[in-house]
Amino acid sequence: SQTIHQWPATLVQPVGSPLSLECTVEGTSNPNLYWYRQAAGRGLQLLFYSVGIGQISSEVPQNLSASRPQDRQFILSSKKLLLSDSGFYLCAWSVWEGASYGYTFGSGTRLTVV
Amino acid sequence: SQQGEEDPQALSIQEGENATMNCSYKTSINNLQWYRQNSGRGLVHLILIRSNEREKHSGRLRVTLDTSKKSSSLLITASRAADTASYFCATVRGGADGLTFGKGTHLIIQP
Numbered sequence: 134s135q136t137i138h139q140w141p142a143t144l145v146q147p148v149g150s151p152l153s154l155e156c157t158v159e160g161t162s163n164p165n166l167y168w169y170r171q172a173a174g175r176g177l178q179l180l181f182y183s184v185g186i187g188q189i190s191s192e193v194p195q196n197l198s199a200s201r202p203q204d205r206q207f208i209l210s211s212k213k214l215l216l217s218d219s220g221f222y223l224c225a226w227s228v229w230e231g232a233s234y235g236y237t238f239g240s241g242t243r244l245t246v247v
Numbered sequence: 248s249q250q251g252e253e254d255p256q257a258l259s260i261q262e263g264e265n266a267t268m269n270c271s272y273k274t275s276i277n278n279l280q281w282y283r284q285n286s287g288r289g290l291v292h293l294i295l296i297r298s299n300e301r302e303k304h305s306g307r308l309r310v311t312l313d314t315s316k317k318s319s320s321l322l323i324t325a326s327r328a329a330d331t332a333s334y335f336c337a338t339v340r341g342g343a344d345g346l347t348f349g350k351g352t353h354l355i356i357q358p
Contacts, residue, residue: 165343176335176350177290184343192345223289227343233278233295234339236346240289 136160139224139239146246152197152211154242156224159205164226165234166207168199171221171241183207219246252349253336259355266323268352270336271316277341279312281321284333284351293321293334326356 139156146152158164165184169177179192181199189199196215200208207224222242227234253270260266272279278297282290296303296312296319303310309322323330333353337346 165345167345169348177337177346177348179345179347182343182345190344221287225290225345227345233297234343236280236292238282238290238292241287243287 137224137226137237137239139242141242142240143243144245146214146244148216148246149213152209152214152218152244154209154222154224154244156207156209156239157205158226161205161226161228163204164228166201167225167227168207168209169223169225171223173220177223181209214246216246219244253334253352255352256350257353257355259357260326262326262328262356262358264326266326266330266354266356268321268334268354270319270321270349272319272336272338272347272349273317274338274340276314276338278339279310279319280337280339280346281308281310281319282335282337282348284335286332290335323354326354328356328358330354331356 136159167182168180170180171177182190183201186201186204197211224239225236227236276298278295280295281293283293284290294305294308294310296310298314307324312319333351335348335351337348
């Protein structure tokens with residue numbers, strides 16, 4: 134079966150500290166991978182997406198970066214966190230289902246920068 | 248950037264009533280999807296409607312799409328307390344460049 138793992142579920146980090154959030158998928162090959170962020174009470178904003186190993190597209194300029202070292206691994210990083218990086222981060226993947234892409238979301242990581 | 252705009256932003260109704268949420272978008276789309284998010288959790292896919300479809304049903308859910316008005320509606324019939332959640336529409340232009348979400352409607356079903 135196809136699953137997506139995202140961890141940790143919650144994270145509290147001081148301003149200026151580094152960040153690494155990891156997302157892995159199982160049960161599929163060559164998925165498209167995505168990182169979204171949701172600020173409190175808001176919708177989801179696409180941060181990065183990747184259509185293959187080493188291929189990263191950035192949707193918004195920011196303090197974050199993403200990497201895809203393996204086919205089913207997507208990492209969100211920051212060298213120095215800002216207060217404004219707080220939010221709910223969701224990883225997702227999509228695969229072609231014949232007529233459109235089907236999307237599956239992870240359970241999310243709630244990041245609080247203090 | 249966010250394309251969809253849901254209204255209302257918040258909706259509170261009594262259990263058993265029908266709940267209607269609307270979504271508007273700006274660009275041409277391949278399909279439109281509705282998702283549900285329980286407080287502080289991940290998103291659950293509810294229903295997808297393609298750009299050449301006008302209405303779709305799934306259980307107590309009914310989705311309509313009007314591409315001429317660039318709008319969609321989600322109707323939940325016979326609401327239950329467990330339907331309390333935030334509901335988001337998301338559009339797909341085509342390709343693998345992801346979903347574009349609206350800001351969501353927070354639905355509260357009062358028992």
